[in-house]
Amino acid sequence: MAPQDQKKTFPKDLATRVASALVLIPLIIYLVVKGGFYVKGLLIALTFLLGYEYARLTRLSDKTRAVFTAGVFATIWWLVAAVPAEGFIDGVMVMAIAGATVIGVGVILKKVRMCWAGFGVAYISIPMFSLALIALNPLGVSWLLWMLALVWANDSGAYFFGKAIGGPKLVPAISPKKTWAGLAGGVVMAAGAGAGAAYYLELANLFYLALAAGLLALWAQLGDLTESFIKRKFGAKDSGYLIPGHGGVLDRVDGLLFVAPALALALELMA
Numbered sequence: 012m013a014p015q016d017q018k019k020t021f022p023k024d025l026a027t028r029v030a031s032a033l034v035l036i037p038l039i040i041y042l043v044v045k046g047g048f049y050v051k052g053l054l055i056a057l058t059f060l061l062g063y064e065y066a067r068l069t070r071l072s073d074k075t076r077a078v079f080t081a082g083v084f085a086t087i088w089w090l091v092a093a094v095p096a097e098g099f100i101d102g103v104m105v106m107a108i109a110g111a112t113v114i115g116v117g118v119i120l121k122k123v124r125m126c127w128a129g130f131g132v133a134y135i136s137i138p139m140f141s142l143a144l145i146a147l148n149p150l151g152v153s154w155l156l157w158m159l160a161l162v163w164a165n166d167s168g169a170y171f172f173g174k175a176i177g178g179p180k181l182v183p184a185i186s187p188k189k190t191w192a193g194l195a196g197g198v199v200m201a202a203g204a205g206a207g208a209a210y211y212l213e214l215a216n217l218f219y220l221a222l223a224a225g226l227l228a229l230w231a232q233l234g235d236l237t238e239s240f241i242k243r244k245f246g247a248k249d250s251g252y253l254i255p256g257h258g259g260v261l262d263r264v265d266g267l268l269f270v271a272p273a274l275a276l277a278l279e280l281m282a
Contacts, residue, residue, distance in 0.1 A: 028255075030255070036163065043152060043155050044152060046152055050146045050155075051143075054139055055088070057139065057260065058083055058087045059083075059084050060253065061083075061260060061264070062080035062084060062135055063076070064250045064251045064260055065134070065250070066079045067250075068241060068245055068247055068259075068261070069124065069127040070124065079131065083131075083132065083135055086106070086109070087139050087140065090102055090106070090143065091143045098279060099141070099272075099275050099279045102140050103137055106132060106133050106137050106140065109136075110129045110130060110132040110136075111129065112129070113125060113128055114126045114129035115129075117129055137272055138268040139271075140275075141274070141276075142155070142271050144275045144278075144279075145278060153213075154214075154278065156208060156212060157205065157208045157209060158267075160204045160205065160207070160208035161201040161202075161224040161228060161231075161270075162228075162270055164201045164204030164205075164228075165197040165200060165231050166263075167200060168196040168197040168198070168199060168200030169189070170193065171196065172190075172192050172193050172200075173192055173193025173196065174193075176196075177190060178191060178192045179191050181236075185239050185240050185243060186243075194229075197228050197231075198225045200228075201224045201227065202224050202225035202228070203221070205220050205223065205225070206218075206220065227274070228266075230269050230273055231266030231267070234268050235265045235266050237265065238261060238268075250262050
């Protein structure tokens with residue numbers, strides 16, 4: 012009974028996690044609602060931090076880390092400026108080709124770290140480009156807030172349901188702590204948050220947006236597992252230490268990195 016009880020015990024730093032969330036969530040919402048320069052500033056800062064954390068996580072050399080971070084930073088700036096002319100598909104193609112090129116050079120030179128850097132270019136740049144594209148939508152603020160609501164609800168639901176219920180593990184080889192109960196809790200919470208946010212933001216088709224939020228929550232879980240795989244590959248517990256009680260920025264937006272491109276594509280197809 013002791014081991015099972017231990018699995019369901021909430022960590023001692025729960026108060027720190029909640030306090031960090033209470034500070035960051037209102038700040039992010041404020042910047043998104045303000046729009047314009049504020050959103051661009053948020054995306055640029057986020058891109059820079061993600062580039063640095065990914066380079067640090069995958070153990071690139073200091074020089075390579077600086078070049079990679081600066082490269083991602085510059086790429087996002089260029090793509091944000093080119094968004095009106097390019098669109099989602101063209102922008103993703105540019106970043107996918109860039110990442111694949113770096114990976115190809117790494118394979119030829121037998122440089123494993125260069126391959127990881129190439130993967131990181133697409134892994135970070137495509138979601139950030141997607142967020143910039145969503146922000147340019149006529150209802151960009153509403154869609155960004157709706158997406159953030161479902162992602163945050165999914166993370167909270169997965170965490171609390173997983174800790175409270177426990178049970179069978181989701182993919183123990185990749186992430187030993189994630190459970191099927193957490194997955195279900197995340198999906199349910201995301202669907203509810205998606206409906207609630209859609210109603211508050213006056214977005215049409217509440218039922219379909221609730222369903223979409225639940226499906227996107229499943230997709231977000233894949234993003235979470237992808238980051239868990241990378242951390243496990245390099246023997247890291249967290250991607251960083253910037254956010255007290257949570258770890259790094261990448262730890263907190265791993266699901267968002269997968270959800271943002273899906274939403275950006277959906278909005279472009281519906282346009």
